[in-house]
Amino acid sequence: MTNPLQRRPKQDGRHTPNLWPVWLVAPGALLLVGATAFGLYHGAELLLSSETTGKKPVGVQDVIKTTVTVLTLIGAVLAALYAYRKQLLDEGTSHRADSTQLTERYTKAAEQLGHEQAAVRLAGVYAMARLADDWPEQRQVCVDVLCAYLRMPYETETTAPAFRHGEREVRLTIIRTIRDHLQYPTTTNTWCGHNLDFTGATFDGGDFGGSNFSGGAVDFNSSTFSSGEVFFSGSTFSGGAVDFSGSTFSGGEVDFSSSTYSGGEIDFSSSTYISGNSRYTNGKVSFLVSAFSGSRVFFGGSAFFGGEVDFRGSTYTSGTVEFGDSQVLSTATVHWGPFPPIPVNHP
Structure with missing residues (x-):
């Protein structure tokens, strides 16, 4: 029986990147982002509170602002990863096109012989x-x-x-x-x-x-x-x-x-x-x-x-x-x- 948690096996002659299935990656990414946001919010709150001991208490807006800034950076990283994944897929498409062209050249050369x-x-x-x-x-x-x-x-x-x-x-x-x-x-x-x-x-x-x-x-x-x-x-x-x-x-x-x-x-x-x-x-x-x-x-x-x-x-x-x-x-x-x-x- 095939293990659904395994990545797709690499097939000879194929050039598609060996990526995890989308239905598995998407929920995992959402859970990871939610957990990260939750941790960042409380972490930022504790950090800002410790730095303002004896001073004016930290407002919720400051905590949210810091959390959003960090999440923006994380979003940029995720966007870069998505772009990299898309590049891999495009390269796979290009490789398949090259392979098709080479196969056609082989067929034509064999016919000429x-x-x-x-x-x-x-x-x-x-x-x-x-x-x-x-x-x-x-x-x-x-x-x-x-x-x-x-x-x-x-x-x-x-x-x-x-x-x-x-x-x-x-x-x-x-x-x-x-x-x-x-x-x-x-x-x-x-x-x-x-x-x-x-x-x-x-x-x-x-x-x-x-x-x-x-x-x-x-x-x-x-x-x-x-x-x-x-x-x-x-x-x-x-x-x-x-x-x-x-x-x-x-x-x-x-x-x-x-x-x-x-x-x-x-x-x-x-x-x-x-x-x-x-x-x-x-x-x-x-x-x-x-x-x-x-x-x-x-x-x-x-x-x-x-x-x-x-x-x-x-x-x-x-x-x-x-x-x-x-x-x-x-x-x-x-x-x-x-x-x-x-x-x-x-x-």
């Missing part, structure tokens, strides 16, 4: 990113929508029935937008620390270079890097979990060179590295001049069937880098680099 024309979908990408900047409370939701777009089925062959003209540019724009918001972790509109879910996505290009994957969960599990160039060069992987497990690197080039791995866990286990298709016959994954310090990096169970994987020039100061149970066929070239005496397992 589902449009048939690529130009409209591009406008939806920018609208959703701008909304994420303006709506910190729902920023993760906006980021989730953009990531979900990349997870949708994607046909790269121009002759396939499901191929959509302009789709590649839309997807590259989403990647650039995410990268731009991962450059500076301390800015107010940063997306660092938010979850990024690219599970099962297909990448035929894109630039994540210089991103700060710090905090949150970044999931490229079972994703496919099929062609083109995908850059993670100069990125920082610090804290949180980054999952590339089960990914397929089947063509083009994926560049992790000059990246820094410090803290957290980066999982490349059970990934497959094979030679590219007819257009990209020399698939390559580069970890050239990367720095591994204090992190756990797993390549265990990966299969290197072709192309080239390069770890040369990398430094390993602490943490764990594991290649246990990996398979390297003669058609693949793996440059292991000078591993130091830390917990590193490789074939």
Whole structure:
């Protein structure tokens, strides 16, 4: 049973101030004012009488005058409190209006992302990113929508029935937008620390270079890097979990060179590295001049069937880098680099 003396519970998504019910506050205020007036009257009478001992007795009018003056001051304070309460209500109305506007912007941006024309979908990408900047409370939701777009089925062959003209540019724009918001972790509109879910996505290009994957969960599990160039060069992987497990690197080039791995866990286990298709016959994954310090990096169970994987020039100061149970066929070239005496397992 609801307690009538309790204030209204705060509801998620609402901006109405958490105030006492009026039917409870009004009688209480009247009783408080009556008791205060009664006390002030007798208090003023006693005070004035004590100050005029041996003199002319204090008149009733003087007592009433003093009491009215004090009550006027109290009334001014109550009026100020009422004005403050009204301001809170007005602010709540304003916040609700802002929330409604933001919700309408979200709906419109989502509709644009589902449009048939690529130009409209591009406008939806920018609208959703701008909304994420303006709506910190729902920023993760906006980021989730953009990531979900990349997870949708994607046909790269121009002759396939499901191929959509302009789709590649839309997807590259989403990647650039995410990268731009991962450059500076301390800015107010940063997306660092938010979850990024690219599970099962297909990448035929894109630039994540210089991103700060710090905090949150970044999931490229079972994703496919099929062609083109995908850059993670100069990125920082610090804290949180980054999952590339089960990914397929089947063509083009994926560049992790000059990246820094410090803290957290980066999982490349059970990934497959094979030679590219007819257009990209020399698939390559580069970890050239990367720095591994204090992190756990797993390549265990990966299969290197072709192309080239390069770890040369990398430094390993602490943490764990594991290649246990990996398979390297003669058609693949793996440059292991000078591993130091830390917990590193490789074939």
